[in-house]
Amino acid sequence: MSEATVRRRVTSTDVAREAGVSRATVTYVLNDTPGQTIPQSTRTRVLEAAARLGYRPNSAARTLASGRSRIVLLVLPDWPQEFSFRHFLDEASLALDESGYSLVTYTRHPGTRGRPLWEALNPDLVIGLVPFDPDDVASIRGCGVTRLFPDPDESDSADLSMAVSAGPELQVDHLIDRGHRRLVYATFKEPPPYSLVLARHRAACDRAYTRGLPPPDLERIDHQDGSTEEAIRRWRDMGITGVIAFNDIVAAVVVVAAATAGLRVPDDIAVIGHDDNQTAAMFVPQLSTIRFDPSTLGRDFANLALHKLEGRPWQNPDASTRVTLVRRRTT
Amino acid sequence: MSEATVRRRVTSTDVAREAGVSRATVTYVLNDTPGQTIPQSTRTRVLEAAARLGYRPNSAARTLASGRSRIVLLVLPDWPQEFSFRHFLDEASLALDESGYSLVTYTRHPGTRGRPLWEALNPDLVIGLVPFDPDDVASIRGCGVTRLFPDPDESDSADLSMAVSAGPELQVDHLIDRGHRRLVYATFKEPPPYSLVLARHRAACDRAYTRGLPPPDLERIDHQDGSTEEAIRRWRDMGITGVIAFNDIVAAVVVVAAATAGLRVPDDIAVIGHDDNQTAAMFVPQLSTIRFDPSTLGRDFANLALHKLEGRPWQNPDASTRVTLVRRRTT
DNA sequence: CCTGCAAACTTACGCGAGCAAGTGACCTGG
DNA sequence: CCAGGTCACTTGCTCGCGTAAGTTTGCAGG
Secondary structure, three states, rough: OOOOOOOOOOHHHHHHHHOOOOHHHHHHHHHOOOOOHHHHHHHHHHHHHHHHHOOOOOOHHHHHHHHOOOOEEEEEEEOOOOOOOHHHHHHHHHHHOOOOOOEEEOOOOOOOOOOOOOHHHHOOOOOOOOOHHHHHHHHHHHHHOOOEEOOOOOOOHHHHHHHHHHHEEEEHHHHHHHHOOOEEEEEEEOOOHHHHHHHHHHHHHHHHHHOOOOOOOOEEEEEOOOOOHHHHHHHHHHHOEEEEEEEEHHHHHHHHHHOOOOOOOOOEEEEEOOOOOOOOOOOOOOEEEEOOOOHHHHHHHHHHHHHHHHHOOOOOOOOHEEEEEEEEOOO | OOOOOOOHHHHHHHHHHHOOHHHHHHHHHHHHOOOOOHHHHHHHHHHHHHHHHHHOHHHHHHHHHHOOOOEEEEOOOOOOOOHHHHHHHHHHHHHHHHHOOEEEEOOOOOOOOOOOOHHHOOOEEEEEEOOOOOOHHHHHOOOOEEEOOOOOOOOHHHHHHHHHHHHHHHHHHHHOOOOOOOOEEEEOOOOOHHHHHHHHHHHHHHHHHHHOOOOOEEEOOOOOOOOHHHHHHHHHHHHHOOOEEOHHHHHHHHHHHHHHHOOOOOOOEEEOOOOOOOOOOOOOOEEEEEEEEEEEEEEEEHHHHHHHOOOOOOOOOOOOOOOOEEEEOOO
16 A cells, blocks of 8 residues: 555566465466466465455556457447447447457448557457458458458358348338338438448348349438438339338438428338337337347347357347337338 | 468568568667668668568557557447537547557446456556546556546546536527526436436536526436426426427427427427437427537547647647537527 | 375466667778 | 777567476375
């Protein structure tokens, strides 16, 4: 407790001296290294010394020596911050923490100049919610990261993407089941469609195809000018009656514009959102949308990471049990 | 380009061998170490060798040897829901990147168990958007981090908090200027008010005080049950005519509930949001709110960080030029 | 009484980079 | 012709930790 003249960081050497053992013993005790027999008395002596001095291992040194940083880097595409995403991250980082890993999130969009974060962090694993482009893969590999997901060399990309595609599939199914045959996919003009938009759109196209319909066009609307109303009239003239919205905000804009254009929702045109945003239930009319359980998805994610990191058993969970339809008043 | 038998990471030793110089020379060239005289010929030889081999310095080794990680950790009280926050982060990390630092964001809420991220990252600087609680300060210091902000020992907390308080101050001023004398501050019951909520509320209270009004109560509403309407009737009976909403979503809920309760907005009750959310302009009626320029704030933030890291000059920018009032139809 | 073996440690090396302190070679001024 | 100073490097130590390979002690079995 005495104030040292120079506030130097406590190292394992200090702990060793304090406990009256060698540095190696300290490491063995603190890391529970298997294959070492250490009596309880020594063990407690070391642990108490470490606690007394407030020892924190230097993560850089540990990473250098062991070759592992115990960091998982989650790369997010350009991403509107849905409220539920927080729960996803909470759950994922908690589950990873229990196994000694730290989760770091990194929002990266195509235009980014500058050094990517995986270069600064030496992560053991880099996970993208959507596939990486080839440049990024090369960059990640060049930093000595051997584990990444989705890994283009392993063709396992399907695993996590199911969590992305299940929602759009439900949207399409629901609209078809309500009798709609001609559909569009709507998103915002600004910001330009990023990878998550494209991934959801592709999933919707695939689903429409398997249900025997043509793939819905990707329509980019704007909520500033009047272009949305114009688009809606165009859709009506084309016989389109079902709108798959990228998210609830897009859905809200479409619904408002439909009213302005004199169309009745859902009779003339049905709209379904995605994410079950906080505002979705408050909107007038209340939005039909897709809800997913972020906590469970977070745990799924952590399990996948641990599978990649340590080869733990893993089976792809059934996404359909994680994602559900919420029908309200716009379909 | 030949496929090595074992894919080993390229080190500075490899570069040195390839360039025909010693390792020290490589370090000097790549780091532009001042005080070293290196002829252009050698310099290019080293740089070309590094490029040819695809050399990436090992950040753990560098951190260990130099004692600096070049990582800035930004601790957020809660996952940002505001769209504009992305621009803030983009701009901040870009500006930091130009000086060789990486920005890592970390969402930490009070209940979090598990190892905090500053322990795993060895950041050079930890910045919180709102003040840290004492436990966290101790934890951060215990990890060998000497620079943190706001630093309770330096009483400089005012600098960044102005970016937080300017919005609530504008909200209060606007309502007062519109003739409202009795105000409340509204936020959601779920999730429980976190530090950003409390910080904004405190700022509103301070402003009300300087304008000669009693501090507005912090009212926690719910958008699921009917409690909001009940609250609104209560407010009406108390003579409250102005509602300061924590953000635009809260404002929207209040507006909807006011309509349900039979009050006219803004005649019977005025509501002002915060953040100029994407939905704010689309809502019916369109929400009055607070807009701020996230890019400029991001650059301000980066400058503050560089000031803390390297003692660069810094003067507190005038927050009032970064934050503006957007009056629409709810005030 | 000696051998063998496990328990309970310690010694010593290496991870990859930064940096202080050398070390020749060359030049310049007196 | 030599002292002194730059240039252009290299040698060697260090950061804090993980871990393989010893080393000593105690005890059981033959």
